[in-house]
Amino acid sequence: MDKKVKEPLIHITKRKMIPKKQEWAIRLGGILAALIFCAIITSVATHLNPFAVYAKMFEGSFGTERKLWALLKELGTLLLISVALAPAFKMKFWNLGGGGQVMAGVLAATAVMITMTDKLPNGAIILLSCLAALAAGALWAFIPAFCRAKWNTNETLFTLMMNYVATQIVAYYIIIWEHPKGSGKIGVINQTTHIGWLPQLGGNPYMLIVLVSIVVTIFMYIYLKYSKHGYELAVVGESENTARYVGINVGKVIIRTLILCGLICGLTGWLLVAGTDHTMTTTLEGGKGFLGVMVAWLAHFNPIGMILSGFLLCFMAKGGSEISMAFGLNRSYGDILTGIILFFVIGSEFFINYQIHFRKSHRKEAADV
Amino acid sequence: MKKKLIALLVCLTMAMIPVLASCGGGSSSGGGGDEFKVALICLHDENSTYDLNFINGFKEAMKNLGIDEDHYMIKTGVPEGQECYDAAAELADAGCKLIFSDSFGHQDYMLQAAQEFPDVQFVSCTGDKALVANQENYHNAFAAIYDGRYIAGVAAGMKLNELKDAGKLKGDTPKMGYVGAFTYAEVISGYTSFYLGAKSVCPDVTMDVTFTGSWYDETAEKEGANKLIQGGADLISQHADSFGAPTACETAGVPNVSYNGSTKDAGPNTYIISSKINWAPYFEYATKAVQDGKTFDTNWTGTIESGSVELTELNTDVAAEGTAEKLEEVKADLVAGKTHVFDTSTFTVDGKELTSYKADVEADEKYEHETEVVSDGYFHESEFRSAPYFDVAIDGITRLDEKF
Numbered sequence: 001m002d003k004k005v006k007e008p009l010i011h012i013t014k015r016k017m018i019p020k021k022q023e024w025a026i027r028l029g030g031i032l033a034a035l036i037f038c039a040i041i042t043s044v045a046t047h048l049n050p051f052a053v054y055a056k057m058f059e060g061s062f063g064t065e066r067k068l069w070a071l072l073k074e075l076g077t078l079l080l081i082s083v084a085l086a087p088a089f090k091m092k093f094w095n096l097g098g099g100g101q102v103m104a105g106v107l108a109a110t111a112v113m114i115t116m117t118d119k120l121p122n123g124a125i126i127l128l129s130c131l132a133a134l135a136a137g138a139l140w141a142f143i144p145a146f147c148r149a150k151w152n153t154n155e156t157l158f159t160l161m162m163n164y165v166a167t168q169i170v171a172y173y174i175i176i177w178e179h180p181k182g183s184g185k186i187g188v189i190n191q192t193t194h195i196g197w198l199p200q201l202g203g204n205p206y207m208l209i210v211l212v213s214i215v216v217t218i219f220m221y222i223y224l225k226y227s228k229h230g231y232e233l234a235v236v237g238e239s240e241n242t243a244r245y246v247g248i249n250v251g252k253v254i255i256r257t258l259i260l261c262g263l264i265c266g267l268t269g270w271l272l273v274a275g276t277d278h279t280m281t282t283t284l285e286g287g288k289g290f291l292g293v294m295v296a297w298l299a300h301f302n303p304i305g306m307i308l309s310g311f312l313l314c315f316m317a318k319g320g321s322e323i324s325m326a327f328g329l330n331r332s333y334g335d336i337l338t339g340i341i342l343f344f345v346i347g348s349e350f351f352i353n354y355q356i357h358f359r360k361s362h363r364k365e366a367a368d369v
Numbered sequence: 370m371k372k373k374l375i376a377l378l379v380c381l382t383m384a385m386i387p388v389l390a391s392c393g394g395g396s397s398s399g400g401g402g403d404e405f406k407v408a409l410i411c412l413h414d415e416n417s418t419y420d421l422n423f424i425n426g427f428k429e430a431m432k433n434l435g436i437d438e439d440h441y442m443i444k445t446g447v448p449e450g451q452e453c454y455d456a457a458a459e460l461a462d463a464g465c466k467l468i469f470s471d472s473f474g475h476q477d478y479m480l481q482a483a484q485e486f487p488d489v490q491f492v493s494c495t496g497d498k499a500l501v502a503n504q505e506n507y508h509n510a511f512a513a514i515y516d517g518r519y520i521a522g523v524a525a526g527m528k529l530n531e532l533k534d535a536g537k538l539k540g541d542t543p544k545m546g547y548v549g550a551f552t553y554a555e556v557i558s559g560y561t562s563f564y565l566g567a568k569s570v571c572p573d574v575t576m577d578v579t580f581t582g583s584w585y586d587e588t589a590e591k592e593g594a595n596k597l598i599q600g601g602a603d604l605i606s607q608h609a610d611s612f613g614a615p616t617a618c619e620t621a622g623v624p625n626v627s628y629n630g631s632t633k634d635a636g637p638n639t640y641i642i643s644s645k646i647n648w649a650p651y652f653e654y655a656t657k658a659v660q661d662g663k664t665f666d667t668n669w670t671g672t673i674e675s676g677s678v679e680l681t682e683l684n685t686d687v688a689a690e691g692t693a694e695k696l697e698e699v700k701a702d703l704v705a706g707k708t709h710v711f712d713t714s715t716f717t718v719d720g721k722e723l724t725s726y727k728a729d730v731e732a733d734e735k736y737e738h739e740t741e742v743v744s745d746g747y748f749h750e751s752e753f754r755s756a757p758y759f760d761v762a763i764d765g766i767t768r769l770d771e772k773f
């Protein structure tokens with residue numbers, strides 16, 4: 001009697017570690033597949049030549065020197081926030097409040113620039129706005145960290161809510177400092193006097209934020225990989241009980257790590273106000289607090305990897321804006337393409353971690369017997 | 370199997386590279402050059418009625434001038450920050466000779482770009498800094514929308530008279546409600562001219578105003594309208610971009626005078642009329658000037674005559690009888706200069722006639738009210754610069770809140 005066992009068509013097993021080469025091959029394959037899929041969608045939905053669309057996307061980021069700098073500025077800002085979030089996530093502290101921490105820094109820096117303009121010399125204003133922004137960012141991260149360490153509150157909701165609190169306070173102060181009255185806008189602060197503005201390095205307004213982002217990224221790489229702090233927070237992330245067992249003060253690590261995170265976010269806010277944008281709006285942070293979470297995850301919290309994942313997102317955003325202008329497509333079309341590519345990139349992580357087995361054909365099985 | 374797949378992917382990549390390269394080359398050589406190009410920078414995209422109005426006006430002007438799609442660009446979704454400067458500078462790099470932006474908050478960044486590209490003309494529509502910026506290639510434009518508001522106000526006043534005659538008023542005297550965005554001169558100028566239009570035909574009318582603190586907030590606008598209706602308003606108008614107020618009016622059965630375009634679809638039984646700015650005449654004028662190598666106005670104010678101030682279709686099902694004829698009459702008087710919207714004999718401030726008023730026309734860092742704007746018996750709105758500066762609180766209008 002033949003005993004028939006129904007074998008599923010496919011089954012999935014977890015992979016053991018696979019070589020780095022193979023890992024990257026899968027990732028590149030994913031991106032390639034995404035590009036092909038996007039090309040199909042583009043030709044079906046818009047009747048445009050997909051390669052012309054891709055070419056325009058490249059032009060959006062690399063077309064001119066100015067476009068390249070604009071891309072680098074976006075990347076620098078995003079990278080700073082992602083790098084700030086990385087240690088918290090590595091510790092499994094779900095800090096969704098990067099945006100709020102940046103806005104706290106933005107508010108503090110703006111406050112100093114607006115209220116101190118007539119009272120202090122320029123150098124003092126720059127220094128004071130920097131310190132104020134760092135302190136505000138750190139405070140915004142400290143509050144949820146303290147509550148989590150002390151009372152085990154839910155940090156996901158807490159940090160998320162802190163974003164809205166920060167945005168609303170910013171909105172409130174915009175009405176106080178608005179000019180002209182009733183416009184709901186602050187406009188460029190000290191546009192004629194440039195008081196409180198950071199100097200331009202090499203005549204380029206974005207050089208500073210790019211350099212700072214590189215320095216901070218390298219610092220974070222070393223901090224996470226080689227410092228005792230970095231090791232401790234990794235242990236806390238793996239298991240709080242283990243951490244406690246080996247004598248790590250979990251609460252202290254959480255608070256310390258989040259203050260570092262807040263400091264970097266506050267610094268980012270300061271660079272935005274004093275360095276590049278010179279204004280405060282409720283959208284100045286531009287959703288990068290959330291985007292930064294994605295950048296950090298995609299790179300597995302490796303700061304160097306974040307340069308790549310951050311670049312991918314910034315490139316797609318600039319490219320999306322370029323094709324919407326060149327082909328008269330709605331801006332959302334760029335977002336659709338970004339979504340598809342992210343779907344494939346994240347999907348390729350699945351294939352790195354798991355293997356798919358197909359049911360072997362019966363003929364072959366028979367031969368085996 | 371795996372090998373085949375990899376081979377396939379490699380083939381595809383190889384196939385893509387030359388195509389990509391050729392496309393890149395082709396399109397970059399198309400850019401630049403001495404061809405005439407013009408661009409519009411928008412805060413949002415077509416899904417916002419405010420930006421749509423600019424985009425439609427821009428496309429119409431381009432069509433009238435015979436400028437095809439390869440020679441004009443529309444950049445949407447540009448925030449009021451450094452990105453605006455980047456966008457303007459990139460467009461200048463791409464060979465644009467004239468660049469417009471559609472949002473007030475863009476103006477500082479447009480000015481920054483103007484200083485860097487003296488050979489390119491920059492226009493900040495609705496902005497107010499060109500007068501004092503002292504920058505030859507930097508311009509502002511707006512329209513005398515208060516004329517349109519006034520005419521729409523006449524339609525509102527006639528409706529109130531009709532309700533009064535039919536004994537359908539909520540209170541003893543007719544009362545209007547107005548949902549504003551901010552306590553900004555443009556909004557104050559707008560609701561005051563609307564009120565004065567209504568008052569010209571319905572002398573005992575009063576008006577309540579509430580502010581939402583946002584140019585687009587459907588919920589807040591709806592709530593604002595409901596609050597005004599509960600406060601006894603017989604008719605509602607608004608200066609905000611969403612369908613919030615018209616929808617609230619339709620639900621409550623209260624007549625509505627709209628703004629920025631017809632909202633008849635949202636309120637077939639309550640919508641009366643709407644005033645709006647048509648930007649096409651200005652875009653055409655400025656573009657033509659730059660094309661011909663001529664200079665154009667630093668501050669340009671569109672009028673009814675130039676086609677910049679428009680009234681949308683009158684809903685005869687809701688409007689009072691004879692409204693259409695009356696509106697034509699009022700319009701003709703405004704064009705002929707027989708009527709002035711801010712005629713100081715038609716309103717009082719703290720019980721007295723306004724004989725002198727200094728407005729903050731120069732939008733500099735001094736915030737001073739420095740320019741005398743009342744003469745010949747009327748307030749000269751939008752004559753010293755295009756952006757409105759009427760910010761007087763006149764009798765008969767009550768602000769319910771001043772938060773914003």
